[in-house]
Amino acid sequence: MTLNPLAVKSLKTSTDRPQVCHVIDSINENTGGTAFLVARLASIVANQEITSHLFTLDYQQLGSQIATENVKIHSYPASFLARRMQGFAPKANHALECLASTELDLIHNHGLWLFPNIYARQAALNNRLPLVVSPHGMLESWSLKHSRMKKWLAWLVYEQKNLMSATVFHVTSAEEAMSVRRLGFQQPIALIPTGVDLADFNEQPKKEVLTQLFPQLSDQKWLLFLSRLHSKKGIDNLLQVWQKLESQFSDWHLILAGPDLTGYQAKLELLVEQLNLSQRVTFTGMLSGKAKISALCNADLFVLPTHSENFGIAIAESLAYGVPVITTKGTPWQDLERYECGWWIEDNQQALLMALVEAMKMPASERQVMGLRGKNLVETKYSWNAIAENMASVYHWILSGGEPPSCVQFYGY
Known part of the structure; x- marks a missing residue:
């Protein structure tokens, strides 16, 4: 034709x-x-x-x-x-x-x-x-x-x-x-x-790049959200679920990284305060350069509980750095299930809670294996x-x- x-x-x-x-x-x-x-x-x-x-x-x-x-x-x-x-x-x-x-x-x-x-x-x-x-x-x-x-x-x-x-x-x-x-x-x-730009594993900034800026991240596992701070991204759901889990996973810290273009961060900060999560959540603002790479290559788990994405570049970037991903069926990422490199879940709090519990209870070695499968997926398709x-x-x-x-x-x- x-x-x-x-x-x-x-x-x-x-x-x-x-x-x-x-x-x-x-x-x-x-x-x-x-x-x-x-x-x-x-x-x-x-x-x-x-x-x-x-x-x-x-x-x-x-x-x-x-x-x-x-x-x-x-x-x-x-x-x-x-x-x-x-x-x-x-x-x-x-x-x-x-x-x-x-x-x-x-x-x-x-x-x-x-x-x-x-x-x-x-x-x-x-x-x-x-x-x-x-x-x-x-x-x-x-x-x-x-x-x-x-x-x-x-x-x-x-x-x-x-x-x-x-x-x-x-x-x-x-x-x-x-x-x-x-x-x-x-x-x-x-x-x-x-x-997706494939990760250069010869030059990976250490955790200290971020922990020098945010000391509260030291000696913690990182649950990373990296995207725009916007109501579409489901961050309010994530915070509600995190409030239910944070005492169970005291060695984990939620990082909310991304630009705020609409003033939405103020609403999220108020919600964090209302949920008594101020010691367990860190807003970093937009990360770029070595700070962004440090967040990606040192994260233990990536989460994007979004209501809608046509692609979700942050998902692909996380996989490129070998980080397993939790995201919703509002994204086109059924490959997470197909390639066993993450969780592709319904867009609701209960599904998010179950996926987070499973992922954070998983031994670090198993998450690393999932991350390697994700890296191979990105190299092959993207x-x-x-x-x-x-x-x-x-x-x-x-x-x-x-x-x-x-x-x-x-x-x-």
Whole structure:
């Protein structure tokens, strides 16, 4: 089956490398996992005979922008209006239009609900360029119900049009592909999971990297949560369960690591106080560099009791460092059961409690064996080189036609 969804602009010459622009609202380091994933994807795809651009706004209050290699960065300061109005930035919009008209062959939009996502669609349609859309979990049922009225209005005004304009959707799991189909979209879907940087076990920071910052973590086993502090992540459930278990497992300490973009940490800190857990829970804020690696490679168990994830990069990162994982069926990680490297549980407190008890009672040697199986899983299925090859093959197919890559699914098949 070939692809001809619309008459798209051909490459400038047959010898040119395709020029692909990734559009994302922010790659500032404190905005969370998607920023890192998109920056890494843009960089790694550039090794596949692709000229890689990245268009973004710079929210300086959210930390430095993530460094990329072999990528042409088009970054514009996020003004007061942009910060208050979902990335509203007319000058940046004009710049993307100019870039699309002079250099680009394809636009790859990441995320929904923000003005840069509108700008990506407009630039693609105005310049007859194909548009790839990666929802990054924002079409999952839980996400659509969160801030439901605002999203319903945005859907009517612009988001449905954005998605209808997609040439191809890119999703990271079969569950996310189903979410796209449930909303009635019939375009081809490229199912390509997120890549993971494999751990370098020659350079592993010791526990002291974190214990010097947080002395209360010394001489404790680490139960690690590492993700955004957000209501979607089920941290309140985790704290309620931890309150029931902490006296039984006095040699364990719960670490809550991740950025707080919405003020949710204050609510969690109040809950910690109400549950009398102040001595058994540590908020580290966002971890990066050696501190993050120290947390991952020295954790005894990783937990993400999330209500919804399209992939869950923190799960893959933990497995890459040989840490067994507990997560919910709100994630697409049934491989935890299939490869016997963790627990894939129902999204409720009782299931979480049972999994934690089993995991923490388990001898350390058995958890280490599970972790090794997880590391092998990541090396086999989620290396960035394989992900980059698949994504590049999708770009080339969209631009040049021919037989579709095996990762592409069609409506009705």
